[in-house]
Each structure stands twice: as structure tokens, then as C-alpha cells.
Amino acid sequence: QWLARTRHLQETAFKADFSTMDGDSPENINRLVDYISWNMLAIDDELGEVRQAISWKPWQHDDPYADREEIIKEMVDVLHFCANILVASGCTDEELNR
16 A cells, blocks of 8 residues: 555645646646656656765776665655655556556
8 A cells, every 4th residue: 555655645744636636637737747757856866866875987996885774765765756656647556566
């Protein structure tokens, strides 16, 4: 019930109104696109933080490193933003599990 819990959290804690993003009206589609866009920007930012937690530059000769704790923390954030996009798109837990 990950998506159901995400929906509940977004609606109660952050006052997201997914009904304003549902349907085919241009206004609702624009709201959906805006919501997805800012979640995608957040995902990109979180992935940048993951990049900082690992040694990924092949031209550097430093000792390799991977901050496992930071990687997990940032990837959990990524998953939250992915869940927001799925919920806004109307995806259900059943669809996700399939």
C-alpha cells in the first residue's frame, strides 16, 4: 500500500489536491504537468546528491568511495518523489505491483 500511503501523506501533510490534476481539462493537465515537473526536478537534485556520495569520475585518481548511508538516504528521497508522480498519474498499488 505504498502509493495509498503516499497519497494520504501528500493530501494531509502537504495539502495536495489530486482531484485538480485528474481528467482531460487543460487546467487539470497543466496542474498535473507542473506537479510532475517539480517532482522530476527534485528527483534530479536528489540524484545529484547520490553522485556526491560516490566516486564516479574515472579521471580522478583518488581512492574510490561510496557513502552507503548517504546513498540510501538520498535514494529513499528519490523513491518518495517517484511515488508522488505515480499517485498524481492515477497509478494504483495493484498496477505498480503488476
